[in-house]
Amino acid sequence: MKKRTLYAALFGILLVPALAFTFGGWAVITVDDLPDYIVAGKATDIGFVIRQHGVSPLSGISPRVTMKAGDAEVSAMARPVGDKGHYLASLTVPRGGDYSVRIQSGFGSSENTLLPVHAIAAGAQPPRPLAEPDRGHRLFFAKGCVTCHVRGSEGMDGIKAGPDLTGRRYPPDYVAKFLADPDKSPLSKSNTTMARMPKLDLKDHEIASLVAFINSEGPMVGDVRR
Numbered sequence: 001m002k003k004r005t006l007y008a009a010l011f012g013i014l015l016v017p018a019l020a021f022t023f024g025g026w027a028v029i030t031v032d033d034l035p036d037y038i039v040a041g042k043a044t045d046i047g048f049v050i051r052q053h054g055v056s057p058l059s060g061i062s063p064r065v066t067m068k069a070g071d072a073e074v075s076a077m078a079r080p081v082g083d084k085g086h087y088l089a090s091l092t093v094p095r096g097g098d099y100s101v102r103i104q105s106g107f108g109s110s111e112n113t114l115l116p117v118h119a120i121a122a123g124a125q126p127p128r129p130l131a132e133p134d135r136g137h138r139l140f141f142a143k144g145c146v147t148c149h150v151r152g153s154e155g156m157d158g159i160k161a162g163p164d165l166t167g168r169r170y171p172p173d174y175v176a177k178f179l180a181d182p183d184k185s186p187l188s189k190s191n192t193t194m195a196r197m198p199k200l201d202l203k204d205h206e207i208a209s210l211v212a213f214i215n216s217e218g219p220m221v222g223d224v225r226r
């Protein structure tokens with residue numbers, strides 16, 4: 001291959017991921033705590049951290065949270081609370097139903113729409129606890145994984161910075177360690193992109209749910225221990 005052609009080829013290969021990571025304002029929105037259900041007529045606090053490129057907490061922006069079920073819709077601005085890049089909005093849904101939760105960061109067009117959260121009427125029986133993989137599925141959205149990863153038909157409009165997780169399973173202890181601290185984990189050696197998996201300060205029980213969800217389909221990824 002001639003030198004110039006080689007440069008062109010290298011340029012082509014390297015430019016795409018580099019551009020994806022330096023160009024434009026994208027951020028990962030990670031919700032603090034995701035309840036299994038909420039109660040109509042009672043204020044629900046929704047706290048979250050916004051990290052530019054999944055890494056640097058972003059201050060000085062004005063995020064908005066909107067919850068919607070049919071024609072019932074409530075919306076509120078979030079205010080900065082606590083650590084840098086952490087925001088909180090308080091919303092009260094008017095009646096029971098399955099509410100989509102949309103968080104617009106106010107930073108570029110970055111936003112995150114969570115899987116619907118179930119609201120019960122005040123005084124109604126609490127629903128049965130969610131199964132672990134279902135809770136993990138909801139966290140996959142709420143923690144912002146879906147911004148970077150595709151899994152099946154989900155995450156297709158994200159930035160696809162991480163590997164496609166469709167049909168992948170991992171040794172549970174191993175992937176749990178990876179999610180707790182991606183940089184320290186040997187799983188990172190499987191990195192074939194220029195991007196890093198960010199540390200999202202996940203709690204142990206959230207990691208357990210996420211692992212149950214990730215491992216709920218497909219054959220085990222065999223060579224991740226190397």
Ligand code: HEC
Nearest residue numbers: 028054143144145148161162163187188190191195196197
């Ligand atoms: C900012 C983008 C980004 C976000 C957000 C993100 N990841 Fe990743 N993820 C990556 C990248 C990049 C890699 C590959 C790098 C590596 O292996 O170190 C990766 C690797 C992984 C892997 C290992 C894949 C493999 O086959 O090696 C798993 C599992 C994973 N991520 C799950 C998650 C989960 C669960 C979340 C949400 C809690 C999440 N990721 C959030 C970018 C992201």
